[in-house]
Amino acid sequence: MRFPGGIVRRLSAKQPCVPLHFHRVGGSSSRARGSIQNRGSGQSSGIRCGSSSSPSSPSSSGGHGSTQAGALIVSAAAALGGLMGAGLGIQMFQDKEHESPQVRKNRELAMEQQQQQEQEQKSFADVDWYEDVSGTTSYRKVLCAEDLLKQDHPFLEDDHMFSAFVARGLINDIEGFYSKDKTEFRAVVALGREVAGWPKIVHGGLTAAIFDEVFGGLLYCLKKSKAVSFLGPAYTVQLDVSYKSKIAASSTVLCTATLEKFEGRKLSMTATLSDGPDGRVYATSRALFVTPKLLKLVSEVAKYSVERLKNKLTF
Secondary structure, eight states, rough: OOTTTEEOOOOTTTTTOOOOOOOTTBTTTOOOOBEEETTTEEEEESSSSSOOTTTTTTGGSHHHHHHHHHHHHHHHHHHHHHHHHHHHHHHHHHHHSSOHHHHHHHHHHHHHHHHHHHHHHHTTTOOTTTTHHHHTTOOOEEEEEHHHOTTOOSSSOTTTTHHHHHHHSEEEEEEEEEEEETTTTEEEEESSSSSSSSBBBBBBBHHHHHHHHHHHHHHHHHHHTTTTTOOSSOOEEEEEEEEEOOOOOTTTEEEHHHHHHHETTEEEEEEEESTTTSSOOEEEEEEHHHHHHHHHHHHHHHHHHHHHHHHHOOO
């Protein structure tokens, strides 16, 4: 007997013919529910039996017999496919249960990276003003989401907040562009869904955090391009935010930060958060960053360097 899919069951003298049992439904013997049972061994294929009729009875011969046999073949094939699928699922579950923590971590990391790549491919696809920002020759791309996820980042640690935002999908994608001529930093940020304070409205604290992060990006580019010169880091001393309009969750926004003044250890910067270069303004911000005094700077840099070295040795 040939089953669908090329599965062949050979009957020999050593394999006695299996009695077939059918259950009539709605007066038709062509609809069968039952199981293939081997009465000699007491084993069942798993499809339940209804009332039985002998293979030699009229109901199992002629046209009715062919119809019933066809129905049984289909049911048996479906059952076999289900058993094979269940077996594969059980095997995969057992493999996951017995895998080492490191293997599980690598597998989960690979899945996260794949999801991140898929998300990045479509993050800015429907943003009509993205090309106006990314395609400007006077701006150079200096930041992308992958940079925030690097384990060997030159100065960010694994506890960086925006790295966590990207890893957890609160921010789907982020890209930064810097203009040396304008001393201006632009960040395109694709927000996720779970960033709301009021339902479906971006939390005001996240808006402030975006401003602070973009100010930090501008500061980094200013130092790297030698537009400003001072030793060590600079810290946020004052951050003022004026909210103009609500931002819907899952929006893509543009944050533009510019150096206003650099004097001694102080840097003043301004920024705007908007729906594109010429779009609605959501919020504006002004910030004051200050570099620490020399003695404090030496102490903090030394402490940071020791901690970073210790973490690398521990890892």
